[in-house]
Amino acid sequence: MTAAVIGASMAGLLAARVLSESHEKVFLLDRDDLPEAVVARQGVPQARHLHGLLARGRDVLEGLFPGLSEEFLAAGATRVDIQGDIQWTIDGRRMCRATSGLVGLSMSRALLEATVRARVRALPNVELLPRRVADGLIATAGRVHGVRVTELANGNAGNELTADLVVDASGRGSRSPAWLRELGYQCPPEDRVxxxxxxxxxxxxxxxxxxxxxxxxxxxxxxxxxxxxxxxxxxxxxxxxxxxxxxxxxxxxxxxxxxxxxxxxxxxxxxxxxxxxxxxxxxxxxxxxxSVRRRYERLTRFPEGYVVMGDAVCSFNPIYGQGMTVAAEQALVLRDCVQAGTDAVGRRFFRRTAKVLAVPWSMATSGDLRFGGVEGPRPLPVRLSNRYLRPLSIALEQDPAVGRALLRVANLIDRPQRIVAPDILFRVLRANLRRRRPAAT
Ligand SMILES: Cc1cc2nc3c(=O)[nH]c(=O)nc-3n(C[C@H](O)[C@H](O)[C@H](O)COP(=O)(O)OP(=O)(O)OC[C@H]3O[C@@H](n4cnc5c(N)ncnc54)[C@H](O)[C@@H]3O)c2cc1C
Structure with missing residues (x-):
């Protein structure tokens, strides 16, 4: 069995990594050069900006590529305790510092991606195909059989790359909605904040x-x-x-x-x-x-042999630093879905991915809906979680356990319910009763 992955950024690299377990051959194509050097590529312009890898993302990457964290460190990354080494200011208040055991790695996005790319390149059954643009899908009778590709090196358009499974990991600008429409399917409904x-x-x-x-x-x-x-x-x-x-x-x-x-x-x-x-x-x-979430899980018809993942499904306000971690989580889902059988891979993937996306999507969009100028419904849970931020920030100024709980949630290690667990609620209440301190200046 062969697979073709469109886009060799974080989602595509991780898709190729998991598919290398189940497929004899995996083609990973990208419109950019895919050099061995550490460079911020044109196709990933966000790579020139600050990229934090959440603790959960680091854990998943380490599981997929054992020894990767050490490789990052050897290449110049810095190990940080996310609460002890970084000064956080939340809602205008400074979190008190303490060792949390939450390990982060500080490095450029370009180094992160180049190191992962080198590990993927080393997989014997993965072939990187740089300077190839995916132009459309090859499909018949409800099944995708491959990708139509233009080779930028020689301008040859209309080449056919056949595959049993095609994964679109081409980012926010994904053309999957248009390609599906051309094949007679509906476009996924979109949530947008x-x-x-x-x-x-x-x-x-x-x-x-x-x-x-x-x-x-x-x-x-x-x-x-x-x-x-x-x-x-x-x-x-x-x-x-x-x-x-x-x-x-x-x-x-x-x-x-x-x-x-x-x-x-x-x-x-x-x-x-x-x-x-x-x-x-x-x-x-x-x-x-x-922030855009394409609700592929709501489509009633979807072709066999096709999956969309990463930013192509959901891209979040970047200040929450979730994109790479959520792409990594989706790679794990893809692995499970493919290993469970070849039928309806896309449908099963979207159903499970919807659950993976629910928490980070609601964290990012609820945070944005604090601001009056951001349009969107504000149901009671959103209003309550935003109201809770003020007492929480007062507590995390004084009590490292509260800061740690919040950072574990923000790093997608613990569920959001953790910050309203009885022990944390007690600490928040105690800190707010004790305090009459002004906000940090
Ligand atoms: C400003 C900014 C800051 C961010 N900060 C963080 C952060 O701190 N932490 C974090 O986890 N995430 C962050 N993100 C999100 C993160 O960059 C993405 O979630 C992550 O790169 C995964 O995206 P992706 O692989 O799905 O798509 P992308 O990274 O967008 O990559 C898409 C790839 O597909 C290729 N491609 C596109 N179309 C085609 C085509 N037709 N044919 C062939 N190749 C194609 C492109 O060249 C590119 O390589 C940030 C995003 C932005 C915009």
Whole structure:
């Protein structure tokens, strides 16, 4: 059996990895060059911006590629305790630091992807096909049999790559809805939450004294100040600083505007890096108009031999750092579905993926719906979880166990119910009764 995967970014690489167990041959094609070097590719423009890998994502990657974390470290990544080494500011309040045992790896997205790509390239039955654009599906009688491909190297269009299973991992711009329509299927209904987020990112030279030895700082947006940002260490002694604003409040790219935006955040550490570290290159922009979830699980008809995954199914507001981890979770689902049989793989995959997506989707969209300018229904659970954020942030300023609980949920290790478990509720209540402290300035 053969498989063809469209898109060799994180979702596609992980799909190829799991399919290499069940398929004799896996073709992984991408419109970009797929070099061995660590480069931010054109097809993944977001790779130039801050990318955090959640603890759950690291666990899944390590399970798929044993020894990968050590390889990241050998290539220049930094191991961080997510609560102990990073200063978090949530809802304007600084989380108290403590060792949490939640392990993160700080590195550039380009290094992360290049290291995973090298592991996939080394799989004997996976063949990378760079500079190939998928133009459409080859299908007959309710079954997809392959992909129509244009080879960019020679301009040859209409080549046919046949496969028993085709996986679309081509990202947010996936053409699956259009391809399905051409084949006489319905397009998936879409959920969309418009957040209009803009990033500005700049890199700086990292010296040991910066940030008093901390490895990063993250400021989450709050209702009082809907601006956020993060500074994180990357390989080659660099800092990456990303600033974020929503609904038209774009962080400026010019140096003084960039610094002024950072100065408006409730933790001065990001500004500290901007003011004291030597910049490397100019600031860059990324825009992310809306979180989008394509509800393939709601389609009543779907062709055999076809699956859509990763950002092509669901892409979240990036400030929550969920995309790569959710792609990794989907790879595990794909493995299970394929190993359980070849019939209705897509249907079974979408049903199970809908469950995987439910929590991160609701975390990201509920957070965005705090802001009045974001359109969308606000059912009671959304209103309640947003109301809870203030007392929770007061508690995590004082009590490391509360911060740890929140970070375990945000890192997709624990279910959201954990932060309303009786022991945490008790701590939140106690901290709020004790406190009359002002917010961090
Ligand atoms: C600004 C920004 C910041 C982010 N920060 C984080 C973060 O901190 N943490 C995190 O986990 N996630 C983050 N994400 C999300 C993360 O980048 C994605 O979720 C992750 O890359 C998985 O996406 P994917 O592989 O499905 O698609 P993509 O990464 O978009 O890759 C799609 C691939 O398909 C290829 N392709 C597209 N069309 C075709 C075609 N027709 N033929 C052949 N090849 C094609 C492209 O070249 C590309 O390689 C961020 C996203 C953005 C926009």
């Amino acid at each position: 418009k957040i209009g987020i803009a990033y500005a990112t700049r890199r700086f030279r990292r010296l040991p004294g910066h940030l008093s030895g901390r490895r990063g700082a993250v400021v989450n947006m709050s209702l009082d100040n809907p601006r956020g940002g993060g500074v994180s260490c990357e390989e080659n002694d660099q800092w990456i600083v990303t600033l974020a604003g929503v609904l038209g409040d774009d962080p400026p790219l010019d140096p003084s505007g960039f610094a002024d935006f950072a100065a408006s955040l409730p933790d001065p550490r990001i500004l500290e890096v901007i003011e004291h570290a030597e910049p490397i290159g100019d600031a860059l922009r990324a825009r992310f108009p809306a």
